[in-house]
Amino acid sequence: GQNIDQPTEMTATEGAIVQINCTYQTSGFNGLFWYQQHAGEAPTFLSYNVLDGLEEKGRFSSFLSRSKGYSYLLLKELQMKDSASYLCAVRARSSGGYNKLIFGAGTRLAVHP
Amino acid sequence: DAGVIQSPRHEVTEMGQEVTLRCKPISGHNSLFWYRQTMMRGLELLIYFNNNVPIDDSGMPEDRFSAKMPNASFSTLKIQPSEPRDSAVYFCASSLDTSGGQGVKTQYFGPGTRLLVL
Numbered sequence: 001g002q003n004i005d006q007p008t009e010m011t012a013t014e015g016a017i018v019q020i021n022c023t024y025q026t027s028g029f030n031g032l033f034w035y036q037q038h039a040g041e042a043p044t045f046l047s048y049n050v051l052d053g054l055e056e057k058g059r060f061s062s063f064l065s066r067s068k069g070y071s072y073l074l075l076k077e078l079q080m081k082d083s084a085s086y087l088c089a090v091r092a093r094s095s096g097g098y099n100k101l102i103f104g105a106g107t108r109l110a111v112h113p
Numbered sequence: 114d115a116g117v118i119q120s121p122r123h124e125v126t127e128m129g130q131e132v133t134l135r136c137k138p139i140s141g142h143n144s145l146f147w148y149r150q151t152m153m154r155g156l157e158l159l160i161y162f163n164n165n166v167p168i169d170d171s172g173m174p175e176d177r178f179s180a181k182m183p184n185a186s187f188s189t190l191k192i193q194p195s196e197p198r199d200s201a202v203y204f205c206a207s208s209l210d211t212s213g214g215q216g217v218k219t220q221y222f223g224p225g226t227r228l229l230v231l
Contacts, residue, residue, distance in 0.1 A: 033219070
């Protein structure tokens with residue numbers, strides 16, 4: 001089966017650093033995505049990891065450990081506009097040989113002054 | 114560049130009515146996805162097209178749901194008859210897949226259609 005776990009809610013202070021964890025159990029794992037979704041809006045792509053290690057992109061970094069089935073999204077220098085839901089999505093290969101994304105329930109991050 | 118376009122943005126209908134949601138993917142993209150998002154179930158893949166061909170429709174809830182992609186620039190998701198439990202936000206997303214369905218790349222989401230079935 002496919003299972004993706006991430007915390008439901010987190011709070012943090014403006015200017016701080018926050019780490020959002022994602023653990024997964026999937027067959028045919030083939031990469032992991034992080035998406036940001038502001039309330040009432042569509043998800044937007046943040047990062048993609050397929051190899052173990054850290055990918056850095058400005059204030060956002062994403063880490064993957066395939067052996068542990070674990071990823072995290074690190075947000076630095078938090079801004080109020082970072083208040084949003086963060087969706088972890090696993091790309092998995094099906095028995096039919098094609099890939100698809102399976103999304104976690106999302107972590108709702110609230111940044112306060 | 115225009116992103117993924119969806120219409121209508123909001124739809125309120127009565128139980129039993131037919132609902133048709135429309136999507137225009139990003140030009141040049143060859144994969145199209147329909148998702149449904151609710152508070153209870155999160156973001157769920159309903160159906161996935163590659164080069165206008167349905168690749169995976171295992172997420173389609175039941176026979177009341179159908180999707181078509183008559184050409185590379187247009188897709189529809191139809192619910193007939195609609196029920197209150199179909200109330201959700203329906204997203205269309207597209208991507209460029211150069212591996213014949215093997216390499217789902219970054220997906221770009223449309224603004225969504227907020228459906229309320231009374």
